[in-house]
Amino acid sequence: MTGAEAEALAVRPAELIERKRDGEELSRNEIREFVLAYVRDEIPDYQMAAFCMAVFFRGLSAAETHALTDAMVQSGETIDLSALGRRVVDKHSTGGVGDKASLVIGPVVAACGVPFAKMSGRGLGHTGGTLDKLESIPGMRIDLGQDEFIQQVRQTGMAIIGQTGDLVPADKRLYALRDVTATVDNVSLIASSIMSKKIAAGADAIVLDVKVGDGAFMKTLEAARELAQAMVDLGREAGREVVCELTDMDQPLGHAVGNALEIREAVETLHGEGPPDLRELVLSAAGHLLALSDLGVDAEEGRARAEAAIGDGAAHVAYERWIRAQGGDPDLEALPSAPVARDAPAPTDGYVQAIATTNVGRASLRLGAGRMTKDDPIDHAVGIVCCAKRGDRVEAGAPLASVYAADETAAARAVAELQACYQVGPEPPEPHPVILDIVR
Numbered sequence: 001m002t003g004a005e006a007e008a009l010a011v012r013p014a015e016l017i018e019r020k021r022d023g024e025e026l027s028r029n030e031i032r033e034f035v036l037a038y039v040r041d042e043i044p045d046y047q048m049a050a051f052c053m054a055v056f057f058r059g060l061s062a063a064e065t066h067a068l069t070d071a072m073v074q075s076g077e078t079i080d081l082s083a084l085g086r087r088v089v090d091k092h093s094t095g096g097v098g099d100k101a102s103l104v105i106g107p108v109v110a111a112c113g114v115p116f117a118k119m120s121g122r123g124l125g126h127t128g129g130t131l132d133k134l135e136s137i138p139g140m141r142i143d144l145g146q147d148e149f150i151q152q153v154r155q156t157g158m159a160i161i162g163q164t165g166d167l168v169p170a171d172k173r174l175y176a177l178r179d180v181t182a183t184v185d186n187v188s189l190i191a192s193s194i195m196s197k198k199i200a201a202g203a204d205a206i207v208l209d210v211k212v213g214d215g216a217f218m219k220t221l222e223a224a225r226e227l228a229q230a231m232v233d234l235g236r237e238a239g240r241e242v243v244c245e246l247t248d249m250d251q252p253l254g255h256a257v258g259n260a261l262e263i264r265e266a267v268e269t270l271h272g273e274g275p276p277d278l279r280e281l282v283l284s285a286a287g288h289l290l291a292l293s294d295l296g297v298d299a300e301e302g303r304a305r306a307e308a309a310i311g312d313g314a315a316h317v318a319y320e321r322w323i324r325a326q327g328g329d330p331d332l333e334a335l336p337s338a339p340v341a342r343d344a345p346a347p348t349d350g351y352v353q354a355i356a357t358t359n360v361g362r363a364s365l366r367l368g369a370g371r372m373t374k375d376d377p378i379d380h381a382v383g384i385v386c387c388a389k390r391g392d393r394v395e396a397g398a399p400l401a402s403v404y405a406a407d408e409t410a411a412a413r414a415v416a417e418l419q420a421c422y423q424v425g426p427e428p429p430e431p432h433p434v435i436l437d438i439v440r
């Protein structure tokens with residue numbers, strides 16, 4: 001930064017970092033200037049990294065978190081969905097393993113006559129990303145421009161695309177920086193990152209799925225509740241209605257982990273044949289989305305309509321319409337398949353007591369389903385199917401999981417990794433539901 005640019009800021013960046021380091025509350029304007037100067041390249045990464053670390057240890061007050069979120073929204077373009085003339089809904093998950101829920105929830109909600117407009121992200125760390133899953137569908141376009149996005153929601157009832165170029169550039173840069181400076185898992189930073197994108201993307205009402213457990217960023221219910229409350233408050237301040245579901249991530253959601261495998265499971269669920277935990281999460285989220293829409297129903301009636309849309313095939317019709325609208329081929333036969341399939345057998349008889357979910361995500365990543373570095377290509381065909389879930393009874397030698405790999409070496413490594421992920425013992429574990437709590 002040149003001396004002249006430094007003078008353009010009302011506060012010296014180092015002074016601001018120092019005050020946050022010492023636990024002071026910064027003003028709205030100070031936070032705004034700091035963030036916008038960073039996006040203009042007037043503050044270098046090392047100072048922003050130091051600021052994030054100070055926030056990591058000292059936290060942000062509710063007013064500071066609000067100011068940060070506002071500044072992030074103002075850093076780029078925002079989308080105005082009012083031309084649709086309807087209350088538009090959106091959904092977001094904080095990130096998990098095997099989380100293909102958006103691929104089912106979007107078509108279910110659209111089939112119930114409510115416009116669903118969502119911008120998604122790519123895989124992050126050991127968690128999968130909706131965009132990567134969608135790109136396993138041949139021809140599928142995720143790079144629609146703003147006008148095309150709005151037009152598709154109008155004509156098709158839904159769209160799920162990548163973030164358009166200039167939406168919340170502050171988050172793009174901050175997130176990449178936090179990823180490599182050990183400053184991701186802070187409630188204020190996560191809440192402002194997620195909510196700035198949701199607010200900028202324009203929906204009136206949002207259901208947030210805050211994952212809790214081994215495979216999630218939030219490891220405890222207490223931390224998840226704090227994050228949920230922060231996001232609900234940020235939404236309210238921006239005039240958006242937000243409901244947060246806290247959901248179990250102590251095991252993968254459903255069975256499939258990996259892009260094309262997850263598309264297949266999402267379609268099974270749209271046909272009413274999906275795994276019970278995924279179906280429950282979908283029905284609950286869709287119920288809340290319909291209750292937040294302009295249909296004038298409560299969450300119970302919303303859930304009943306969602307169930308009916310799956311039962312009578314309307315949700316699957318909405319899925320095919322959506323995929324075709326974005327250039328994709330909805331035929332499951334068109335999805336890529338891995339050349340090698342191997343089972344990871346149970347070492348002994350017993351009950352599945354726990355599944356090391358982050359490690360399942362990492363095993364899938366190493367098979368090629370995600371990126372080890374930011375520019376790695378993805379193999380959409382590979383992944384894992386966790387045949388046994390927590391509480392299931394298994395016989396020695398029966399498959400705990402099936403591995404779908406590009407070659408024998410990768411398959412053998414993943415089989416060993418998965419066996420280490422499963423804890424099998426003589427007693428069944430305490431059951432716990434997929435929906436753990438609701439914050440609104």
Ligand code: URA
Nearest residue numbers: 094095189190193194
């Ligand atoms: N997802 C986001 O978009 N941002 C975070 O900070 C964490 C999860």
